Amino acid sequence: MYFLRRLAYMIPLLLVISAITFWLVHLAPGNPFATERAPASPQIEHNLRAKYHADEPIWKQYVRYMGGLLHGDFGPSMKYRDHSVTDIIHQALPVSMLLGWLAFGFAMGVGLPVGFATAVRRGQWHDYLGSFLALLAVCIPGFVIAPLLVLGFAMKWKLLPVALWASPLHAVLPTIALGLYFAGKVARLFREGMLNTMQMEFVTAARAKGLGENTLLLRHAVRLAVLPVVSYAGPMLADLLTGSFVIEIIFQIPGLGVFFINSSLNNDYMLTVGLALLYAVLLIVLNLAVDFAYMILDPRVKYE
């Protein structure tokens, strides 16, 4: 019930978001038909404006746009003339998604073990080293680590490709560059969660009853300690999608980020609004999924 209501909330929310972005992008001066090459003759520009309904009042364009959305039509892109926004999303979304999931896997695969090890060996040198590295990872932005990885692994040692998105090898550097920050974040959250859980009474009780340390930590403590990581997973997936802007640009990966930045610089209204909406929907759905996972993992949580 709770989740149905949350889903229902989405509709007015998305209406508001779309209206605001729609109005914002139309506020920008200039128009998407202006090109760097010779300006189109007034007649051509007039025809173009008519074709894209750019001469109508904004509210009318907005209503037309929302009508199209109901049919899954995001409208035409004004810069990539031969493609509709739906085409572009179809092409670019899977790329960004794949990169996002790979980085997510990297963040979890590195962050969880580091967080576990630093918590279990609290106060020893493992802990200090691991915690420092985790904090360092949180402080290195993707656009700093990515070029350094390229300079090292691609340019100097020539182990991996410099850029592009063609083979699994091409995915290695972007995945690390994108996932490193989140690995640090996950490690810090998980360490905190483990430390809190290990102080709880049920852990002492289980230990008193003679439960082996490994079973205790891995089967009982972890389940509770992972909750902060779970609640961070939703925003994290969203940040992975939007944070990949710079990574996609540095590695020339044909994902959504490149299109989004270019569209907002080029006044490509339809593309900007469409992608902003897409990001919003993804983020809301992911957050909902995370709340759902949280409820399953922690029976104490009840949503009404």
Add this chain to the structure above:
Amino acid sequence: MSEETIDTLKPGVADQDGSPNAPVSSATQSGSSPAQRAWRRFKKNHPALLSAWYLALLLIVIVAWPVALKIIPATGPHGSAWAKAYAPEELSDAQFQSPSPQHWFGTDEHGRDVLSRVLYGAQISLLVGFVGASVSLVIGVLWGSIAGLAGGRTDSVMMRIVDVLYSLPSIIFVVVLITTLGQKLKQMPFVRHSPGIEHELRLMILFVGLGAISWLTMARIVRGQVLSLRTRQFVDASRTLGASPVRILFRHIIPNVFGVVIVYLTLTVPSIVLYESFLSFLGLGVQPPMASWGSLISEGVDQINPIRVYWWMIVFPGGVLVSTLLALNFLGDGLRDAWDVKGS
């Protein structure tokens, strides 16, 4: 007044007199304020202390460097040649020089001294960080304390809005806002008259835009604090004496959440510095010739080519950015532990 209410009031009165069984007064008895105890705890935290020194040193250098470039030319021809070599916007033939005793951080594609540019860029990056954090502070504190103080329906609506904003990709809207307003700026008549003002206005947009997406956590924390504060007896007493909600807010609530707010302010600054460098890296933040750490790194990335490696153009601006973020985070964590603030 009935006998009962007088009875329930009594502990409150005793509390104000500093009765030993009241938990609140234990602080005053040990002869030190909460701030003093926090300071004592903070001094024991070596990474945080070291970070504070590092940041102080960085600030001094950032302020002193432009002053030096202004003063030293007055000492004679030798001095002015020196200042010319290190002026951040002075082009020269010494292109792409690797780090040397003359140019510690090397030079860039126009022969400009990278160290000098990093120091000038630091002004912009840190300025945006601090001012943006202050904007988020004002919005967050007001929003959180009003919600907490009003309670009931107002509170739930206001916090619901925060929840909704949390679930939106804020950086997307900042990108749209900045590109739109940035283009709009160029068209404004007074900007056309004096193009210099465009840079300042762009900075303003950055301050407000980044501050406006960073206040959510602050609002949640402040509200939590206010909820526990508003049931305290000194607030009740003030209300009984006829204080208006506005007076209670500014006289009692906000001064009491101050410590917590400062802690989260230090943690907000690095995140805004990061946002700014992210935007400038994408070319959406500050515009040339103005530079920030993000745009300097972006220039370094543009120079990546298979023939020659200009690593210093990435390593040095990036290193200063990372070390500053690290120091700010250590400082924030240290302050949080010292004030013993619980998270949201």
